[in-house]
Amino acid sequence: MYAVAIRGVGMTRFGKFPSRTMKDLATEAAILALKDAGVTGAEIGAVFSSNSLAGLLTGQESVRAQTVLGPLGLAGITVVNVENACASGSTAFTLAVQAVRHAEARYALALGFEKMAIGDTGRTVAAIATGRDVEESAGEAGWTFMDGYAQKVRHHMEVTGTTVEDFAAVAVKNRRHAALNPCAQYRDLVTVADVLGSRPVVAPLTQLMCAPITDGAAAIVVGPADATSPVVAASVLRSGSDPGTEAVTAVAMAAYERAGIGPDEIGVAEVHDAASPAELIAYEELLFAAPGAGVGLLRSGATEIGGRLPVNPSGGLVSRGHPIGATGLAMLHEVALQLRGEAGARQVNCRSGLVYNAGGLVNDAPAAVAVHVLRNP
Amino acid sequence: MYAVAIRGVGMTRFGKFPSRTMKDLATEAAILALKDAGVTGAEIGAVFSSNSLAGLLTGQESVRAQTVLGPLGLAGITVVNVENACASGSTAFTLAVQAVRHAEARYALALGFEKMAIGDTGRTVAAIATGRDVEESAGEAGWTFMDGYAQKVRHHMEVTGTTVEDFAAVAVKNRRHAALNPCAQYRDLVTVADVLGSRPVVAPLTQLMCAPITDGAAAIVVGPADATSPVVAASVLRSGSDPGTEAVTAVAMAAYERAGIGPDEIGVAEVHDAASPAELIAYEELLFAAPGAGVGLLRSGATEIGGRLPVNPSGGLVSRGHPIGATGLAMLHEVALQLRGEAGARQVNCRSGLVYNAGGLVNDAPAAVAVHVLRNP
Numbered sequence: 001m002y003a004v005a006i007r008g009v010g011m012t013r014f015g016k017f018p019s020r021t022m023k024d025l026a027t028e029a030a031i032l033a034l035k036d037a038g039v040t041g042a043e044i045g046a047v048f049s050s051n052s053l054a055g056l057l058t059g060q061e062s063v064r065a066q067t068v069l070g071p072l073g074l075a076g077i078t079v080v081n082v083e084n085a086c087a088s089g090s091t092a093f094t095l096a097v098q099a100v101r102h103a104e105a106r107y108a109l110a111l112g113f114e115k116m117a118i119g120d121t122g123r124t125v126a127a128i129a130t131g132r133d134v135e136e137s138a139g140e141a142g143w144t145f146m147d148g149y150a151q152k153v154r155h156h157m158e159v160t161g162t163t164v165e166d167f168a169a170v171a172v173k174n175r176r177h178a179a180l181n182p183c184a185q186y187r188d189l190v191t192v193a194d195v196l197g198s199r200p201v202v203a204p205l206t207q208l209m210c211a212p213i214t215d216g217a218a219a220i221v222v223g224p225a226d227a228t229s230p231v232v233a234a235s236v237l238r239s240g241s242d243p244g245t246e247a248v249t250a251v252a253m254a255a256y257e258r259a260g261i262g263p264d265e266i267g268v269a270e271v272h273d274a275a276s277p278a279e280l281i282a283y284e285e286l287l288f289a290a291p292g293a294g295v296g297l298l299r300s301g302a303t304e305i306g307g308r309l310p311v312n313p314s315g316g317l318v319s320r321g322h323p324i325g326a327t328g329l330a331m332l333h334e335v336a337l338q339l340r341g342e343a344g345a346r347q348v349n350c351r352s353g354l355v356y357n358a359g360g361l362v363n364d365a366p367a368a369v370a371v372h373v374l375r376n377p
Numbered sequence: 378m379y380a381v382a383i384r385g386v387g388m389t390r391f392g393k394f395p396s397r398t399m400k401d402l403a404t405e406a407a408i409l410a411l412k413d414a415g416v417t418g419a420e421i422g423a424v425f426s427s428n429s430l431a432g433l434l435t436g437q438e439s440v441r442a443q444t445v446l447g448p449l450g451l452a453g454i455t456v457v458n459v460e461n462a463c464a465s466g467s468t469a470f471t472l473a474v475q476a477v478r479h480a481e482a483r484y485a486l487a488l489g490f491e492k493m494a495i496g497d498t499g500r501t502v503a504a505i506a507t508g509r510d511v512e513e514s515a516g517e518a519g520w521t522f523m524d525g526y527a528q529k530v531r532h533h534m535e536v537t538g539t540t541v542e543d544f545a546a547v548a549v550k551n552r553r554h555a556a557l558n559p560c561a562q563y564r565d566l567v568t569v570a571d572v573l574g575s576r577p578v579v580a581p582l583t584q585l586m587c588a589p590i591t592d593g594a595a596a597i598v599v600g601p602a603d604a605t606s607p608v609v610a611a612s613v614l615r616s617g618s619d620p621g622t623e624a625v626t627a628v629a630m631a632a633y634e635r636a637g638i639g640p641d642e643i644g645v646a647e648v649h650d651a652a653s654p655a656e657l658i659a660y661e662e663l664l665f666a667a668p669g670a671g672v673g674l675l676r677s678g679a680t681e682i683g684g685r686l687p688v689n690p691s692g693g694l695v696s697r698g699h700p701i702g703a704t705g706l707a708m709l710h711e712v713a714l715q716l717r718g719e720a721g722a723r724q725v726n727c728r729s730g731l732v733y734n735a736g737g738l739v740n741d742a743p744a745a746v747a748v749h750v751l752r753n754p
Contacts, residue, residue, distance in 0.1 A: 001479075004530040023512075047616075052438065052439055054440070055433055055438060055507065056433070056438055058434055058511070059433060059507060059511045060510070060511045061430070061433055061504065061508075062429055062461070062462040062505060062507045062508040062736075062737055062744075063431065063460075063461065063462050063507075063508055063509070063510070063736070063737035063739055063745070064458055064460075065745040066510075066616055066737060066744040067510040067511075067739055067744070068513070069616070070739070070740055073489065074616075075616055075617070076615055076616065076617075076624075076627065077615060077616060077744075078471075078614050078616070079460065079461070079615075079744075079745065080458060080459055080468055080472065080614075081460040081461060082457055082458060082459055082460075083438070083439055083441075083458040084438075084439070084440065084456070084457065084458060085438035086439050091457055095472070098475070098476075098479065098481060099475075102378075102475065102478070102479035104475060104744070127438065129439055130432065130436060130437060130438035130439045130440075131438075131439040132440070133440070133443075133444040134435070134436045134437045134444075135400075135444070136500075147615075151540070163487075165529040167523065168682070202406055237455050238444055238453055238454060238455055238456075239424075239446070239452055239453065239454060239456040240450075240452070247453075250453065261679070320723075359439075359440070360439055360440035361445060362440055362443040362444055362447070363447055365452075367439075367440040367442070367443040367456075368440070368456065370534040374577040
């Protein structure tokens with residue numbers, strides 16, 4: 001059993017790129033990660049690849065990774081295509097970490113990519129909805145994940161007194177972060193009024209609180225720990241067992257225990273804000289705040305860059321963008337850069353960091369929840 | 378690092394079942410495997426699930442495994458959906474073996490399922506073709522994997538003098554095997570004349586030499602080695618590096634070396650005969666016969682049940698059926714039963730066995746090749 005580190009990271013800019021293909025996005029991210037790690041394609045022993053929608057949107061099912069690996073000189077190695085809806089990237093990462101930890105490979109590449117902007121929003125939104133059991137959806141034409149989030153958000157408001165302005169403030173904060181991130185999809189500052197005045201999606205969610213349609217790719221090279229690279233202290237992936245908050249908290253507690261690092265010691269976090277309110281709820285799910293105290297943590301400014309525990313310094317899913325299969329790896333990319341002290345204008349003070357990535361919804365519980373804890377060596 | 382065994386196997390009958398769903402097929406196979414292993418759902422620590430076509434054929438992308446696990450009492454554990462075209466089942470198995478070998482889980486379930494008979498053959502065939510790079514296919518409307526096989530077969534005939542009657546004899550032999558297998562899709566005996574007289578597909582392939590459209594599921598419970606269960610001596614999965622034969626041989630050699638068991642010691646094999654001639658060519662690729670000597674091995678009767686090295690005693694892909702995501706696990710199911718001495722009328726004399734499962738085609742090489750070597754403890 002070897003100590004495992006993130007040895008290299010790479011990502012494309014996220015956005016809507018009519019002229020870019022899944023392949024060229026994936027190749028760019030992978031080349032950047034290999035270069036950052038200082039390893040060649042020939043040194044990679046296994047590839048775990050995450051993509052969620054290509055089968056439905058571009059017709060490329062089945063062997064998505066293999067179609068992008070040729071230019072990287074990757075062949076004759078183990079290649080696995082994985083899927084777990086919006087947690088696909090984390091799934092690829094968890095398997096890459098296990099492969100290196102157990103010496104199945106010296107270096108493994110986790111590579112996530114998604115081409116969502118195909119010029120047909122309805123088709124893209126319908127494809128995303130397959131992260132739910134399609135039989136559950138059958139009686140609810142037009143159901144989207146934002147319906148699921150809105151239900152959870154309304155419940156949280158009732159119980160805690162959090163207001164829609166608080167949720168808008170999350171979106172405003174994360175846009176300020178994204179403005180500092182050259183890879184982010186949206187970088188123009190917005191106000192609470194802008195957020196609340198944007199197109200209603202499902203009450204209380206408005207467009208500027210919802211993750212957009214995004215093209216992009218991100219890649220991580222996992223390898224043996226060394227003197228400088230962020231160490232993977234825990235990488236836990238589970239299928240949600242219980243409806244609601246409990247599933248996420250169970251995974252987080254398992255990750256804290258395995259890492260030997262508690263929520264109080266986390267200095268930076270990237271969390272799954274497919275809708276902005278989910279970030280505030282995650283403060284409580286991840287035990288950064290007591291039940292009902294998430295809103296207080298937000299209002300204190302602690303989760304802004306410069307605060308005690310900056311959350312989503314990359315801009316998060318809503319502002320950095322959310323190319324499904326790439327998202328988990330982009331979150332890890334951000335926390336790795338922060339730990340390395342290479343996050344430029346959005347650098348925070350931290351020695352350990354957390355990634356929380358969720359995907360899908362089956363039986364009213366997340367189909368996959370991943371929590372990764374990273375720390376400096 | 379723990380010695381790993383196949384602790385339980387289960388599969389549905391394979392065939393075209395208009396009234397059966399992906400979910401009920403998957404559930405049946407999983408329950409049979411759990412029961413065979415004598416473990417409960419609560420003892421399973423990880424699920425690796427393989428399905429290739431549901432996104433395109435039934436609309437269920439993203440979280441296919443999670444939609445079938447509820448009735449099994451499987452929740453709060455690691456669940457990974459994998460894909461590697463026709464080698465998806467082997468991919469799930471390799472990951473399950475690694476999870477148990479390295480104590481990530483005490484027991485892991487590899488679960489493969491496919492619903493292909495949707496009443497629209499054209500749509501099913503088009504979905505299967507996504508096992509190739511769809512950009513490569515773009516200029517070749519109507520390309521199917523049988524075009525790929527036919528090209529390889531014609532080359533083999535030229536070089537070795539193997540005849541189309543020999544290839545038909547493979548189909549006839551495997552139908553004799555399938556007649557003894559209650560789970561097989563096609564069990565009526567056929568003659569060489571029947572095979573050659575069936576509908577031409579791509580010369581020299583005829584319909585009775587090609588894997589059919591099949592619904593079915595198969596499951597394997599992997600766990601620690603014990604006194605009686607078939608041991609996993611090697612499970613090697615690689616993306617094809619070189620066009621043609623070399624990729625398969627490289628993986629087989631790696632598996633033989635890791636297992637410490639050579640091709641001469643293999644007593645039974647299930648090999649990937651998506652087209653019947655591929656079995657004969659595989660005799661050479663797997664080093665059961667020297668280059669050009671595959672046809673001699675067939676003609677000698679060695680690969681028939683009762684011969685020295687029975688190949689595809691289950692009936693193989695063409696006669697047992699080929700539900701894409703389930704196939705690799707059905708192959709392992711057969712070899713495990715043979716090693717346990719529980720194969721009934723098709724029992725062969727063996728102490729070790731091999732599975733060769735291939736999937737997809739990218740840059741004229743198989744996108745994924747898996748070779749597993751099993752042996753009795």
